[in-house]
Amino acid sequence: MNFALILFVLVIVTGIIWCLDHFWLKKRRPADARDPWWVEYGASFFPVILVVFCLRSFVAEPFKIPSGSMIPTLHVGDFILVNKYAYGVRLPVINKKIIEVGSPQRGDVMVFRYPENPSLDYIKRVVGLPGDRIAYLNKRLSINGVEVPVRPLDDFLDKDRLTYVPRYAETLGNVEHQILVEPESPEAPAFIRQVAPFPFRENCLYNAEGVVCEVPAGHYFMMGDNRDNSRDSRFWGFVPDENIVGRAFFIWFNFNDLQRIGAFH
Structure with missing residues (x-):
């Protein structure tokens, strides 16, 4: 299984979720409303997966x-x-x-x-x-x-x-x-x-x-x-x-x- 491809897909998916939440969904939710689970996990994992993907792709790979x-x-x-x-x-x-x-x-x-x-x-x-x-x-x-x-x-x-x-x-x-x-x-x-x-x-x-x-x-x-x-x-x-x-x-x-x-x- 191509791990680089899996990471790439995860970056794209979580990145889309982060962008949707940051620029659109968050503005439409009530201030005291809890984030949907898919937004909470997707948006929070995006920066971590992005850093791992960049390090593994361009710096060093184990x-x-x-x-x-x-x-x-x-x-x-x-x-x-x-x-x-x-x-x-x-x-x-x-x-x-x-x-x-x-x-x-x-x-x-x-x-x-x-x-x-x-x-x-x-x-x-x-x-x-x-x-x-x-x-x-x-x-x-x-x-x-x-x-x-x-x-x-x-x-x-x-x-x-x-x-x-x-x-x-x-x-x-x-x-x-x-x-x-x-x-x-x-x-x-x-x-x-x-x-x-x-x-x-x-x-x-x-x-x-x-x-x-x-x-x-x-x-x-x-x-x-x-x-x-x-x-x-x-x-x-x-x-x-x-x-x-x-x-x-x-x-x-x-x-x-x-x-x-x-x-x-």
């Missing part, structure tokens, strides 16, 4: 992380805030950009509407910008022919599977962040399995080592930090600019681990 595709950066159950104006001011509901502010950069953690089902919001890391040549071969990432630098860290404990996974520090642009990359195995092969048809599919070449893609204009190549447990642009293609929601920047709560509250890269 999300909850539902999967482990961004581990170790984001964990299941993290409640995050997303900056809604970092990549331009967009009209709510239809998501049309009206004011240019900035554009996604390599290394940003971005929320976007899933290209295969725009009613769903996804979160991944920006890896490829328009015009980039992205290669993910033998589990190593290269951008425009230059291998992205990584350095090994201590292994990460996957509490769900009770196994340790190799962890690395990767540098994309000016951002250093952590990724998980499992050794090649039948369960975690280098080649990409179950690739879906997608726009600009002809820009990608798949082989036994992985995939090489040319990012089309106005699109972005996204990957999860949990590289072997993330369905991302390697599987379903590029994210168009009109699908962008905003840049994730802060964990504001996690019921299972209060120490996770704070900013992240």
